[in-house]
Structure formats: C-alpha cells, structure tokens
Amino acid sequence: MDGLKPDDPERIGRYRLLGRLGEGGMGRVYLARSDRGRTVAVKTVREELARMPDFRRRFAQEVKAAQRVGGEWTAPVLDADTEAATPWVATGYVAGPSLAEVVDRQYGPLPSPTLRVLAAGLARALQTIHGAGLVHRDLKPSNVLVTIDGPRVIDFGIARALDASTQSAEGLTKAGAVVGSPGFMSPEQVRGEKVSYASDVFCLGAVLAYAATGRMPFGTDEGGLHSLLFRIAAEEADLTGVPEPWQGVVSACLAKEPEKRPTPEELLTSIEDMAGEDGAPGGAWLPGEVLAELGRHAVQLLDSEDPEDRVPAGAASAAGFGPPPAAYGPATPPWQGPS
Template identity: 65%
Template structure:
C-alpha cells in the first residue's frame, strides 16, 4: 500500500481515495472509502483502454455478470461506472497479501494440506465465476488473496473485456498479451477459443507454484516466446510437488481442454473434513 501522489484524483465516483493498492496492465487500484464509511478497492481503467468504445461495451457486460458471482471465495463487485471518462469498478476490500507475495517474499512454498485447501476454495470460486457466465482468463498468484478466512479470487471477468481491443491497433502498439504468460493455457497462447477449461489449466499452474515456489513452465528469464512455447508444447516441471497432489495438478495441466477436470470435480477431489483453517 502506497501513499497517494499529486497525480491521483481525490475521489473516484462517490469514493474518497485513501491510498494506492497497486497497478497493473489494465489500470490502477486504490483503497477508498464510501460516504457511509465502507472500505472498498477501486480499480480505474487506463485511459488508453477507455478510448475504445468496444472495450467499454464489453467491460460493462463483464462487470454486470461479475456482480452475480457474489462474495464466496471471490471479492464481490459492489459498484461501477462504465460510462465515466475513465471507467472504474469497486469491489469488496479484503485485507491480506496475494499468493505471490506469500510464496516469493514471505514464507516460501506452502504445506501440502494448505495447497489442498487452496485448491478446493479456488475451484469453488471458479465454479461461481463460470456459473455467472464468465471466464477469468487471468488466474495467477497475484490475483489470489490469502486471508484469514481462506483464499479469495480477484479480477475475474476483466481480462475478457480486453480481448475486444487486442487486435492489431493495440497489439502492435503495446505487445499486450491477454493473460499472464506463466499461467496462461495453451489455447490462450495459440489464440484459440477460450472456455472455462482454460481457467482450470491456470489453476493447475497456480497450485504447482504454491506447492513448489516455481512456475511449472519456467520464468520469463529466457524470453517470453520460449516460455509461451513451453506452455503450449512441453510438459510442466512438477519436481518437488507432493505425491498426493501430483495427479490432480497433472490433470489440470492437460494440453487438451476436454481432458481437464471441471472445477466441480477439483472441488470434490480436494474436499476434506475440518479443513477450514
């Protein structure tokens, strides 16, 4: 969390800004407070994206659908203004570090039972997202918040809106890739039709990272194209993954989307009594 700067507006819609929570390829995220005193996270879309009418229309549809997901294992969408000069969306603020920070900066790989519980909760989150007619498209460690009540998924449905402006006009200018290379599915890499099964592949990569501290298809240190090739064509590196999780993660990381388990099946395979911690 960082202090506001002179370039930050004092308010976005009805929300008074308090601090910066982060920034990414799509825009900037602020900690804000409503007039009634509720603390929320407000994501503001980059002006570059806001100039595209097709993006605005898709973004509005995605946010409307995201409101139906609710707050079970996700950060619920509370408010939005897709007609503003710079569109924004406000979600439930959930305190807690993201999974990347927990693994890479704080504690290292998680214990087997913790990864199993995380698999169950993330599968339930994906089930709710898919039931609302959405595909996350960018499930990655930094989009998983680790809280005292369990993991929460954020930014669901937003990456799909970016697809509407990922043609030559924007692709040539920025080299933008929809999704995060180390956690994309093979069909995303190949530019094919993306279904809910794509999120299951990303889930497998996230679980492998949580359990081993490594991306299963390597980092981008040797080049983005090499990493994308590994995702599309090569087998994942699952060395160090606990034996009890190996079958599940391998199933999620099948290249053929039709061979992957559904979120419901992942949830069933990882359900354990007394696993609330």
C-alpha cells in the first residue's frame, strides 16, 4: 500500500482514506475505514469516464446488481454513490495479496493441492456471480485475492460498465476497443462479440494455467497485442507444465466454442473427482512462504491506523494524511475532489 498523495481526498462518503491500494483502467483504489471502524476498499471512477452518461448509467446498474452477490468466495459490495461528481464503490477489504503477486513475486507456480482449492473457490465464486445475473468479464490473477481460507474474487461485473463506453448501438464492442485484460480474455471478447457466463469459464481456465505454470497460456503481448489476441481466438493454449491431472480440466475451460466449456457446477464435479489424485494433505491450502506473506499483510493492516490518530491536528504527514476538514458535514457531497 502507498501513502496518500496531495491530490487525494481525505474522505470519500463516510470513509476516511488510509492509503492507495492501486490504480487501473477504472480509476484509483484506496484502503479506507468507515466511521464505525470497518476496513474497506474504495474504488473511484476516472474523470473522463464519469463524464460519459452511458458509462454512468451502466455503472449504476452493475453496482446495484453486484450488491446482490454474496457468498464466501467474493468481496461484497457494501456501499456506493453512483451519482457523485466522481462515482465510487466500496467493497469489503480482503487482507491478502493478489494471485498475480503470489505467482510472479512471492512463490512461483503453485502446487497441485493449492490449485485444487483455488479452482474450487473460483468455480464457486462464478456460481455466486452468475447467480446474480452478472458476467465478471475480467477474471484475471490481479482480480483474485489469496486469503488463509481460500481465494476471493473482486471487481465482478464492473468491467461491463467500461464495456458501455466502447459499445456500438447493437451492443457489440466497437472495432479496435479491448475490454478485458489481454492474455486473460475469451475468444468472444477478442472478437468483440456478446459474452455469456461461458466467457468467465474460459478466463478461469487461463487463470488456472497461469497459476500452475507461472506463464500465460497464450503468451504475452511482447510480439504485439494483435498477435496475442489472434492466438487466443485461433490457436491452442500452451499447457506445458500444467500437472497431468489438471490438463483435462484446463483444456475444457479453454475450448474456443463457448457451448463446449463446462459450467461452474460441472467444474466442481471434476475437481471433486480429482480429490486424492494430487495427494493433498489436510490443513493449510497454501505453501508456507505464502502463509508468511499473509502474516505480513495482516501486520501492515494493523499498522494502518486512522490518519487522525497518527497525525496531530493541523499537521500534514509525508503520506498526505491529515485531520478531516470541517467542510465534510451531512450536507456536503460525498466526494471532495482535488482543489
């Protein structure tokens, strides 16, 4: 987590900001704490997107739908203001690294017992998300958070709001526009076609291949984005290094035709049938090195005290923390942008 910058607000709605968690195509993400002490992640929308009526309308629809998603395998949507000058959405904060961090920087390819819990958790998350009528559209390693008791999926449905800014009147993605994350997109996303729940299953297969090997199954975009997208749409995935028991499951998810991919329910059956083949022991599902990193995450969260408690009134810290301005009262809009 990075400290707040001078142009960051101190509060968004009823949440006091503690630091920056990241920034992406939608906007910035902050670690924040409610007035009642709950730790949340607050995602704000970029100014240029907030000026687009179609985006705002779709964003409001998707946030409303996402608030219906429950279950233990997702980060719940807790609050939002889609009418604010800068729209935002608050979700439960998951104190753990992303799958991308675990594989790229902390551990490397995951062992088969860990893959089994990861796959089952992601399948159950898709069951919950699809049950609310949502297609995730951007299931990728950075949208999967790793916790001591299983994976958590974040940002479900939000990519569809971005899709609204790149769609034609017929509901298809405009030529040249890419909505999703190259390397973890389905063939139908690459071709700009309408997507269904099966698109998320393809992305799940790509995530599992990456988790098992440390590589994206269709390679990177180093040779050009169009070459990568062509491989996704027309070529078979490179599953070299995927453990043999997992080859069939991953290959089925990566079928080019949506109707040939398994449903999340069918995936769970296949995963349960594999129990015992991977020699999975009881107890922790994560390697020791990753568990140690989770401990460090927990310590960092405990150290993220309310800025009001850490900085004397009237003082400003190097991280940009400070006491709340008096202007934030009940009649004040929930967003205070940079001055």
